[in-house]
Amino acid sequence: MSLRVFAPPGSSPHPGQALTLDDAESRYLRKVRRARDGATIELLDGDGGLWSATVTTGDGRRTTVEVGAPIAVLAPPRRLTLLLGLPDPAATIQALAHATEIGAERIILVRCARSQGRPPSQDRIDRVLRASLRQCGRPSPPTILGPMGLAEALELSGDAAGYLCSTALRGETEREAEASTAAASLLVGPEGGLTPEEVDAALGRGLSPLSLGPWILRTETAALVGLSRLLFSAAPSA
Amino acid sequence: MSLRVFAPPGSSPHPGQALTLDDAESRYLRKVRRARDGATIELLDGDGGLWSATVTTGDGRRTTVEVGAPIAVLAPPRRLTLLLGLPDPAATIQALAHATEIGAERIILVRCARSQGRPPSQDRIDRVLRASLRQCGRPSPPTILGPMGLAEALELSGDAAGYLCSTALRGETEREAEASTAAASLLVGPEGGLTPEEVDAALGRGLSPLSLGPWILRTETAALVGLSRLLFSAAPSA
Missing domain, CATH: 3.40.1280.10 (SPOUT methyltransferase, trefoil knot domain)
Structure with missing residues (x-):
């Protein structure tokens, strides 16, 4: 039941950082998946990394999340x-x-x-x-x-x-x-x-x-x- | 590139038999797949059998095929x-x-x-x-x-x-x-x-x-x- 969004391109997430999602990701998070403030989500950094994150403020056009810990990324066996x-x-x-x-x-x-x-x-x-x-x-x-x-x-x-x-x-x-x-x-x-x-x-x-x-x-x-x-x-x- | 249609229910195909396909199968054969007289097709008998067949006459509402030899049916390994x-x-x-x-x-x-x-x-x-x-x-x-x-x-x-x-x-x-x-x-x-x-x-x-x-x-x-x-x-x- 995990919910995932993309970090803005080039944002290089790090723990504790406040990141504002772009329009498409904000809409997906708030309007499609109806995530509320406080929800725990996962953040794809578009560069091979996956992060835990918490929804903090904002709406379906601009939502801010706080970046948490990195999540270990597995690779397929071949x-x-x-x-x-x-x-x-x-x-x-x-x-x-x-x-x-x-x-x-x-x-x-x-x-x-x-x-x-x-x-x-x-x-x-x-x-x-x-x-x-x-x-x-x-x-x-x-x-x-x-x-x-x-x-x-x-x-x-x-x-x-x-x-x-x-x-x-x-x-x-x-x-x-x-x-x-x-x-x-x-x-x-x-x-x-x-x-x-x-x-x-x-x-x-x-x-x-x-x-x-x-x-x-x-x-x-x-x-x-x-x-x-x-x-x-x-x-x-x- | 095989083309397959269903025999009419209960028709028990046998070699040499002339079978008239129902409306839906005739339409599929002639209008969707554009098969012509003389085309070699496969016939699913709906009862676990598969037959070679040849399109003989008819149109997109009633097409007749001649049943050929049975085709060996394989089973999945499990x-x-x-x-x-x-x-x-x-x-x-x-x-x-x-x-x-x-x-x-x-x-x-x-x-x-x-x-x-x-x-x-x-x-x-x-x-x-x-x-x-x-x-x-x-x-x-x-x-x-x-x-x-x-x-x-x-x-x-x-x-x-x-x-x-x-x-x-x-x-x-x-x-x-x-x-x-x-x-x-x-x-x-x-x-x-x-x-x-x-x-x-x-x-x-x-x-x-x-x-x-x-x-x-x-x-x-x-x-x-x-x-x-x-x-x-x-x-x-x-």
Whole structure:
């Protein structure tokens, strides 16, 4: 039931400091979440830090909080990159929210052969990332790259253990997702899936098939299930 | 890129049979997915079977298909029951779609202390289940039970290895989710989470904490990530 808001950019919170929140955060705190004076909240400093704070004065346009102690910030057990074959904008937004909450470090938007439509606007992406951080308490957003072509995206994902989800690869032997690499990447296709040429290109770059069960998942579902597999099967390396 | 429609209820498809689809399926096939005569599709018989089929004649109101060979139907590696602490209707619909696609066998809607609002209507639930089955190729829907109280839901979930997700249990030792039981159940709370009393009741029934990573997931995200953990970490028993 924690309530979280963002500190003003560049405010570098420290204990005892009185901070006045900006318009959007004041409105969220007072009008959406109806927080009262004296309420204990959490403050995301936008720079990787999370702080305890107390609402002191103000209203839905300018609210002041007093910064308390820093809160220990945990990290997911593995650094994950999602290569997201661009689905329609609503599915992209859903996938970004999911991947942010579960802890993807980077999300690369990939223009695949079967991608249709445009990516969501930067403004919409920023809003969904902020909402997800507030929701889940993650103190800094994932890095969003692209849209770019598949070859470039595979190049960028670099040396991380790579996996791809494609129904074309059903029955192929899986490499153990449990490999204890500190980083891993996951490629999922758009609606309609990856083309045979895209599957070949990914396999050619060393990516391995990852099964998501017997049925065909929507892009945004596949992204979350695949990231879960990679996140929770991993023993983090030193 | 497979395209799936439902056979008329009670039609018991067999190879070579000409089947006329009902209005809704004809419309979906012809107007939404723009399938032409001669297109190869898949036919869900609503009774656990999946068939190859070919579009032969008709239009967006009455389309006839010829039934081909049965398609082998796979099963998920573990029988899963989701105990879903009722969130708002939109999140419930999202969780039902996710859980259907990943292969939950049963979904029990649970009225928790922090549940707000009403469950979606039966009609809306039916529609989302049908859309999910068409999408993912799963031939029969999960059983939906409830809404009911937590005690009754825990009773119903029976002897399956039980897990619960709650941020109140952070740092508690996890039982190995890898336990090779053929069945498992998962309890997730509504927005705002499970109350301490609900957590105690679940622990008292033998449920074990399951971690979903460092941050606080939305109800519908938690349900999917938790089901993924239980599904893919399991070695199915005989």
